[in-house]
Amino acid sequence: MKDFGLRLENLREKHGYSKVDVSLKLGFTANVYGSYEREDRRPTLETIIKLADLYGVSLDYLIRGREYEPHKIHQPEYKKMQELLNIITEKGIHKPHFLQVENWSVLDKEDIWEIDNHFEWVVHKAKFRK
Incomplete structure (x- = not known):
């Protein structure tokens, strides 16, 4: 999951949330989300799904940094x-x-x-x- 933490940080800033805001929205203690951005911890699949829903992005984008491309040009x-x-x-x-x-x-x-x-x-x- 190359640059996963950076994608999380960019999405959080784009939506105007603090790290604490996101942690609380996901039902975590205040420091958990920050550990995902720093890539100190990896979220569970359930948490990744919640993050994708929160930010309105696909799982492919969140995990891989790009959308799934079965064909070269969509x-x-x-x-x-x-x-x-x-x-x-x-x-x-x-x-x-x-x-x-x-x-x-x-x-x-x-x-x-x-x-x-x-x-x-x-x-x-x-x-x-x-």
């Missing part, structure tokens, strides 16, 4: 990406910098968090402009 995800590219092209951007995968490798968690928050703010602002 059609729904491909269609969504194609729709996004069509919107961007219609707006006159033909080589969007933010879609160049090699640029993402230099970003850390905080950089990506900042990008996500900025995008959310820009969308919010645009809704009120119209």
